[in-house]
Amino acid sequence: MAPSRPLYQFPLYAALIVAWLWALPLAAMESADPAFQKWVKDFRKTAIANGISGPVYDRAFAGVNAPDQWVLDKAAYQPEFKAPVWQYFDNRVQKRAVARGRAEKEKLQPWLDKIEQRYGVDPNILLAIWSVESSFGAILDNQTVMRNVIRSLATLAYADPQRKKFGRQQLLAALKILQSGDIDEGHLTGSWAGAMGHTQFIPTSYQAYAVDLDGDGKRDIWNSVPDALATAANLLSSNGWRRGETWGYEVTIPKRKLPAGKLTIAEWEKLDVRRANGEPFPRKQDKAELKLLDGRQGPAFLMLKNFFVIKRYNNSDRYATAVGLLADQIGGAPGLVRDWNRPFTPIDSNQVEELQRLLKQRGFYKGEIDGKAGAGTRAAIRNFEKSAGVEVLGYPSREVLELLRK
Known part of the structure; x- marks a missing residue:
């Protein structure tokens, strides 16, 4: 077999084809799906009716020829809701995250001070959210989990019966983000559900709360940590964050049955609920709700207003508790007095x-x-x-x- 000729000896059209193949996005290299392509063509009319320009839409979908099966697989299986309680917290509230949070706090102190002054949100909470959402940005470099947001949301809108409405809504918002110029098509990446940047905002939340804190003219939560943390602070502040107050307390409870719902701290004290560390409650008229995330054998908490504000970020008791516990430890507080109920001897x-x-x-x-x-x-x-x-x-x-x- 004769050796192949060097590229420069190929006819011009062949060289152009080779260059085009190298530049083609991965999605275009996969098997095209005619039904999906028709859906994309039809959805273009919806996008234009919602204020998206034709050229922006066409650039966004260039090379997107088939749904992303990985996205559908992730949508069908969400381990966050299946993991044992101890595993969920061990993977998020850990020594490494605390140490990294303290280091980032020292490095970003001027920005954090500025954010706290403007929005009133505890910097430790913002650092904890950053850790839980993206491991302080490390996840953004993981090309396995960070995908083309347009393709991911189009996949949900086209092929996921439970998330079609969500996919369409978020896809329109993502197209508007591209149209605004805050980010370009090549860098609009996110999770399988379209959560984007250091603090993992879905497109509609980005539109509502994104902030340009560093003053470069772009609300860039992908590359600017100050913008990302300020955006998180804006969300919390806009949803009722109480400046200078904590999110909750670890408590001890009596053996008898306790009422559901919110009572004042003073009323909880009359029911023999006490802080686990032995310290007094600072504000007796605050309303709080008792949460037992691991049954009576695990730690108990009285959750305050700011806990429920954190849940506006992610509507999960586990999530909001993990953020609160990690924030406390970044701020220098010790860990839980009563550990999670686990059937083994834990390691760090x-x-x-x-x-x-x-x-x-x-x-x-x-x-x-x-x-x-x-x-x-x-x-x-x-x-x-x-x-x-x-x-x-x-x-x-x-x-x-x-x-x-x-």
């Missing part, structure tokens, strides 16, 4: 890293060494336990770590 994030490394060395684990005991880590633990002839539990425990060390 550094030890989970060691466990992951040892599992990888033995061929049981192929994921990232990140100190987070997710599904991959637990599956690797179960396989190791099977091979070791011990009870198969799959917990990131001190017992498993010590067995691996041997």
